[in-house]
Structure formats: C-alpha cells, structure tokens
Amino acid sequence: MTGRLVIKRCNGGLSLQDGGRRGYQRYGLSGSGAMDRLAMATANALVGNAPDAPVLELGLGGGRFVVEAGRGWFACAGAPCTLRIDGAPIAGHRSMTLAEGAEWEVDPPREGTFVYLAVAGGFAARALLGSVSLHLRAGIGGIDGRTFQSGDGLAFTATEHAAPGDRIIDAVPLDRDAPIRVMLGPQADSFTQGGIDTLLGSTFTVSHRADRMGYQLDGPTIAHGAGGYNIVSDATVAGSIQVPGNGLPIVLMADRQTTGGYPKIATVISADLRRLAQRRPGDPVRFEAVALATAREAAFERQRAIADLPGRLRPLGGFDTERLLGANLAGHAVDALQEGP
Amino acid sequence: MAAPQPRLLWCGDTAITIEFGERIDPDANALVLALDRAVRESGIPGLVECVPTYRSLTVHLDPCLAEPSRIESALLALVGTVPAETAPRRLWRIPVVYGGAFGIDLADVAAHHGLSPDEVVSRHAASDYRVAMNGFLPGYAYLSGLDPRLALSRRESPRPVTPAGTISIGGVQALVASIAAPSGWHLLGRTPVRSFLPGRDPVFLFEPGDAIRFLPIEPDRWDELDRAAQAGERIVESETMP
Numbered sequence: 290m291t292g293r294l295v296i297k298r299c300n301g302g303l304s305l306q307d308g309g310r311r312g313y314q315r316y317g318l319s320g321s322g323a324m325d326r327l328a329m330a331t332a333n334a335l336v337g338n339a340p341d342a343p344v345l346e347l348g349l350g351g352g353r354f355v356v357e358a359g360r361g362w363f364a365c366a367g368a369p370c371t372l373r374i375d376g377a378p379i380a381g382h383r384s385m386t387l388a389e390g391a392e393w394e395v396d397p398p399r400e401g402t403f404v405y406l407a408v409a410g411g412f413a414a415r416a417l418l419g420s421v422s423l424h425l426r427a428g429i430g431g432i433d434g435r436t437f438q439s440g441d442g443l444a445f446t447a448t449e450h451a452a453p454g455d456r457i458i459d460a461v462p463l464d465r466d467a468p469i470r471v472m473l474g475p476q477a478d479s480f481t482q483g484g485i486d487t488l489l490g491s492t493f494t495v496s497h498r499a500d501r502m503g504y505q506l507d508g509p510t511i512a513h514g515a516g517g518y519n520i521v522s523d524a525t526v527a528g529s530i531q532v533p534g535n536g537l538p539i540v541l542m543a544d545r546q547t548t549g550g551y552p553k554i555a556t557v558i559s560a561d562l563r564r565l566a567q568r569r570p571g572d573p574v575r576f577e578a579v580a581l582a583t584a585r586e587a588a589f590e591r592q593r594a595i596a597d598l599p600g601r602l603r604p605l606g607g608f609d610t611e612r613l614l615g616a617n618l619a620g621h622a623v624d625a626l627q628e629g630p
Numbered sequence: 631m632a633a634p635q636p637r638l639l640w641c642g643d644t645a646i647t648i649e650f651g652e653r654i655d656p657d658a659n660a661l662v663l664a665l666d667r668a669v670r671e672s673g674i675p676g677l678v679e680c681v682p683t684y685r686s687l688t689v690h691l692d693p694c695l696a697e698p699s700r701i702e703s704a705l706l707a708l709v710g711t712v713p714a715e716t717a718p719r720r721l722w723r724i725p726v727v728y729g730g731a732f733g734i735d736l737a738d739v740a741a742h743h744g745l746s747p748d749e750v751v752s753r754h755a756a757s758d759y760r761v762a763m764n765g766f767l768p769g770y771a772y773l774s775g776l777d778p779r780l781a782l783s784r785r786e787s788p789r790p791v792t793p794a795g796t797i798s799i800g801g802v803q804a805l806v807a808s809i810a811a812p813s814g815w816h817l818l819g820r821t822p823v824r825s826f827l828p829g830r831d832p833v834f835l836f837e838p839g840d841a842i843r844f845l846p847i848e849p850d851r852w853d854e855l856d857r858a859a860q861a862g863e864r865i866v867e868s869e870t871m872p
Contacts, residue, residue: 311678311679312678312679313679313768313834314679314681314690315666315679315680315681315682315764315838316764316768316769316826316833316834316836317764317765317766317767317768317769317770317808317826318768318826318834417828417829417833418833426767426768426809427767427768427809427826427828428809428828429828434828471642472640472642472643474639474640474641475639475640475641475647475649476639520652521652521653521654521683521684521685522683522684522763522765522766522772523647523649523683523684523685523686523688524641524645524647524681524683524686524688524765525641526641526642526644526645526688526690527644528642528644529641529642546765546766546767547681547764547765547766548681548683548763548765548766549766553641556640556641556642557642558642558643559642559643559644559693581640581643581698584642584643584693585643585693585694585698587643588643588693588694589693589694592694
C-alpha cells in the first residue's frame with residue numbers, strides 16, 4: 290500500500306535527496322545528493338534503509354508535514370532541532386511509527402543547517418539519471434525539478450504492521466569551531482605564499498551567500514600570484530575552494546558548476562564536507578592543511594562510521610518511556626508493544 | 631606523437647587532474663580526449679568518472695578504493711601509450727537562427743571586426759568545430775575551432791540572463807548553451823536544439839570530442855523546430871564520421 294506525506298509548510302531549503310548522480314559531470318551535471326551524507330545515512334539506518342535511500346533534506350527553515358494516507362515508519366537525524374508530533378515535542382535521532390492524520394513539525398535547527406527525514410523504504414519519486422535528488426539549476430529531480438511548495442505530496446511504502454520496535458541513536462556530531470581539513474591545490478601555485486598563509490591562518494565566516502551550489506566565505510582577502518585570477522576552465526570537485534577576483538573564497542558544494550575559471554587554492558577533504566555543510570551563515574571557518582594519506586584515513590573512518598550505524602541503534606527507552614511517549618503522541622503513534630505482529 | 635610530460639594535481643582525496651598545459655590548445659585537448667577514452671576503458675580500481683576539459687582530464691575517484699600511487703602510475707602509463715586522438719567519430723549539424731532578437735550582439739561583433747553581419751555568420755558557420763568539453767552547466771558545450779578572425783574578448787559586464795540555446799563566442803572559444811544562464815560572451819544566434827533535455831533519451835546530446843557544424847536557418851523556421859525539440863523530438867541526428 291502506498292502512503293502519502295503532504296508538505297504543509299516549507300521554504301526553498303526543503304528538497305528530496307539521495308546519494309546523488311554519478312557519471313554525468315562530463316556533460317556538465319554535478320552530482321547533487323545530501324549535503325550531510327552521514328546524517329542522511331543515520332536517518333536511513335534508524336528505519337532499516339540503505340544509507341543512500343531517498344530522504345527529505347530540510348535547510349534552515351524547518352517544515353511541517355501531515356501523513357495524509359497510510360502508516361509509515363519515519364526517522365529524523367541531523368542538525369539538532371525540536372520535533373513535534375501533533376504539537377508534542379519529541380527527541381530527534383529516533384524512529385517512530387506515524388499513523389494516518391499525524392502532523393509532524395520540524396522547527397528550524399538550533400545549530401547547524403541540515404535535518405533529514407527518512408521513511409522505511411524511502412520516499413518514492415521518479416529517478417532521473419539514477420537519482421531522485423533535486424538539482425535546481427538543472428531543473429531535475431524531486432517533483433518536476435522544482436522546489437517544493439506547500440501542498441505537495443510524496444509517496445512512501447506504507448507499513449502493514451507496526452515497526453519491530455522504535456530505535457534511537459546518538460546524535461550525529463556537529464562542531465562549530467574545529468578546523469576544516471583541506472589539501473592544498475590543485476592551483477595553490479596561482480597564489481602568493483602570503484595568500485596561502487591567509488587561507489590557513491585566518492578565521493573566515495560563512496556568508497549569507499551559502500547554498501547547495503557553494504558557500505561563499507567572508508574574511509580577509511586571499512592574494513593571487515602574478516598570473517591573476519583567471520585560468521582556462523578546468524574541472525571542479527565538491528570541496529574545491531575557488532578564489533575569484535575579490536579574493537574571498539567560495540567552497541563549491543553538491544550542486545556546483547562542474548568546471549570553473551577561477552584558481553582553486555585548496556580542496557576540502559571528502560570526510561569534512563559534511564562538517565562544513567552544517568555550518569550556517571555567521572559560523573566561523575578555519576582551515577587546516579593535511580596530506581592525502583590523512584584525507585584517505587578520514588574517508589575510511591567515515592565509511593566505517595556509516596557501515597557501523599546499524600550496530601549502534603538502541604531500543605528506545607524502557608517500557609515506561611514507551612508508554613509516556615505513547616501518551617505524548619496522542620494516539621497517532623502506534624505503540625509497537627501493543628500492535629506487534 | 632610523443633606526449634608532453636603532464637602535471638598530476640590531486641584535487642582533495644576524490645579526484646586527480648592530469649594537466650597538459652595552461653592554455654587552450656587543440657593538441658592538448660586531443661591528448662585529453664584520447665586519455666579520457668583510455669582511462670574509462672582501463673578498469674582502474676576506484677574510478678568514478680572522467681571530466682575532460684580544454685587542457686586537462688580530471689579523474690574522479692572513490693578514495694576508499696583508489697590507491698594513490700597505483701592511480702598515479704597507471705595514469706602516467708596510459709599517457710605514455712595513448713595516441714593523440716585526432717579524428718572525431720560523430721558529427722552534428724546544428725541549425726542556428728543568427729542575428730536580430732536571436733543574436734543581439736551580431737551587429738556589434740561585425741562592427742568590431744569591420745565585417746558585415748553576413749560575413750560574421752558565414753565565417754562562424756564555415757568552421758569545423760569540436761566539443762572540447764562540456765561544463766559549467768548541464769549540456770553547455772565549449773567548442774574549439776572558432777575562426778581566429780572572429781575572436782573577441784568577453785563583454786565587460788556579463789548579462790544576468792541569456793536565453794536557452796544561445797550560440798555565442800568569447801575569446802577564442804565558441805559555445806552552445808543549453809539552459810538560460812548569465813553570460814559575458816557575445817550572442818550571435820540561437821539554436822532550437824536542446825543539448826540537454828530531461829526526459830528525452832538521450833538526456834545529453836554531445837560527447838566530448840564530437841564534431842559540430844552550424845547551419846544557418848531562417849527565423850520563420852524557429853517556432854516549428856523549437857516546439858518539436860521541446861516535445862522531446864530529436865530534430866537533429868549525429869552522423870558517423872568516416
């Protein structure tokens with residue numbers, strides 16, 4: 290049976306995302322996919338999904354949703370925020386069964402940026418080029434390649450039986466102050482030593498020009514070398530730190546342009562992209578240079594962290610807690626103890 | 631042809647760029663396109679995708695599968711063995727309505743070079759172009775082969791929006807644009823051909839390395855071709871090159 294979740298309130302920060310697209314950068318299409326892959330994988334693990342199953346990605350605005358049809362096993366993870374089911378606050382980083390009619394409100398996060406909502410089986414949408422991820426600039430993914438509007442609905446696989454028991458997991462760690470690790474290059478030689486020292490020795494802040502395409506940083510200007518700030522366009526990666534003529538760095542993110550004509554002084558290592566993604570306008574950013582070996586170790590560590598997620602799930606509370614939550618959830622949450630198979 | 635020794639540049643832990651030069655150079659681009667083919671056929675462990683550009687090939691990698699020293703030596707070995715690919719395999723003839731509302735900079739470009747608009751059109755349409763790279767936005771094809779007598783540095787102030795299908799030039803480059811976007815290049819015309827159209831098979835038309843020729847058409851043909859293209863009809867087909 291197909292369930293349906295309807296969006297009652299949202300802003301442009303809400304989108305459908307998964308692991309993104311591979312293989313189309315040679316045609317000018319960047320990969321998209323969740324800005325915080327670990328948080329997406331965590332939300333998915335809570336409901337037994339594969340790490341990259343389609344999820345709703347909420348930006349700074351939060352959102353409100355109603356289960357219009359069917360009963361689903363949902364979960365939420367990512368930036369810390371208040372969740373309310375029919376007005377009653379509940380903790381994040383847990384799974385919950387929501388019955389038809391349940392209203393689910395996600396407040397703007399207290400810190401960080403991205404919150405992920407998962408449903409067992411994943412949200413259903415038509416995949417294009419192997420992914421349902423919205424790429425707004427390309428006009429593909431999500432619903433007809435556009436941002437969500439209030440009233441839009443998303444299909445999910447409704448659960449016939451109550452979930453095997455709700456689960457909880459430790460929150461995905463966010464850090465606002467620790468340095469973001471980078472590898473210098475590929476065009477560090479387009480900058481003066483002073484410019485590189487500025488990148489590595491300064492505290493920048495995330496500007497208001499920060500979105501899924503890139504995060505422009507405010508701070509001291511980075512000096513280009515004698516060759517200036519134009520290069521013959523070459524390829525970018527998620528994490529490329531390009532420095533245009535005004536000397537202020539822009540970190541390219543999931544929906545970036547695939548090629549660019551500004552020199553790239555350094556590249557955020559893959560494991561730290563999610564840490565940068567979760568910083569919001571006004572948050573500080575410092576960079577620390579590391580070697581390729583360190584970057585790969587961090588990538589392995591993150592791969593292990595995602596693989597270990599199912600083993601870190603714990604049953605939600607004891608019986609009393611369960612009953613209290615059941616009371617809070619005002620009849621819409623289905624108590625697994627009462628309705629087990 | 632002996633390949634010049636390229637530079638290997640890591641782009642974080644998820645990509646490595648093999649750079650054959652710092653300028654727009656057809657020989658470098660031919661090497662890039664040949665290496666692109668060889669790398670994709672190589673089965674290098676951890677290979678995700680390849681992005682050729684005018685002067686470099688960027689190889690995207692899974693950092694947990696690609697062992698850096700093995701990647702570097704495999705790429706250098708391939709550079710040493712690939713012949714510079716010189717002949718395109720496919721040709722596209724792209725209809726273009728030049729000038730007027732379709733190409734608002736045609737008259738200015740002509741005036742700058744002391745040519746008539748018709749002379750600019752015939753020179754632009756006389757060249758054999760090649761897709762040196764796709765990039766920036768989906769379906770944007772950057773071409774080599776522009777008649778050097780048409781070269782013109784980009785406008786001082788970019789336009790915030792230029793239409794889908796814009797045919798433009800900037801410096802020594804020529805461009806087929808897909809979707810509307812800002813641009814500082816000189817707009818000569820528009821094509822109804824969609825180089826990128828979600829929902830059509832194929833979604834993207836141009837492979838890096840394809841040959842392109844422009845075919846001037848009259849404005850009265852625009853509406854019909856544009857409607858057909860938007861409906862997903864393939865209004866042009868590629869021809870296999872001998």
